[in-house]
Amino acid sequence: MIEFVSYQIEALAQAIKENTIVFLGMGSGKTLIAIMLLCHYAYLLKKPSPCIAVFLVVGTHCRIGQTELYWKNRDDEGF
Numbered sequence: 780m781i782e783f784v785s786y787q788i789e790a791l792a793q794a795i796k797e798n799t800i801v802f803l804g805m806g807s808g809k810t811l812i813a814i815m816l817l818c819h820y821a822y823l824l825k826k827p828s829p830c831i832a833v834f835l836v837v838g839t840h841c842r843i844g845q846t847e848l849y850w851k852n853r854d855d856e857g858f
Contacts, residue, residue, distance in 0.1 A: 787812050795819055 783791075787808045790801045794816050803809050813834060823830045 783811070783815075784808065791815050791819075 786803075790799070790803075790812050793799045794801065794812065801809050801812055817824075817832055817834070820830075820832065824832055
């Protein structure tokens, strides 16, 4: 599991409270914030549910990297 930096914790807390756009540089942990946010809301996404989550990436190379990061950092019960 990757450790959070303080600004990632602040961004995650803000995103949990309300819709948030996280604007950070490359390699600053935006994907980790998104993964943890998805994990936070995993209970809403269990089926049957009208809720969905969408995670967009720029291209195949990014998708592969984001998928690997997700599987390394997800919790075992939910997402």
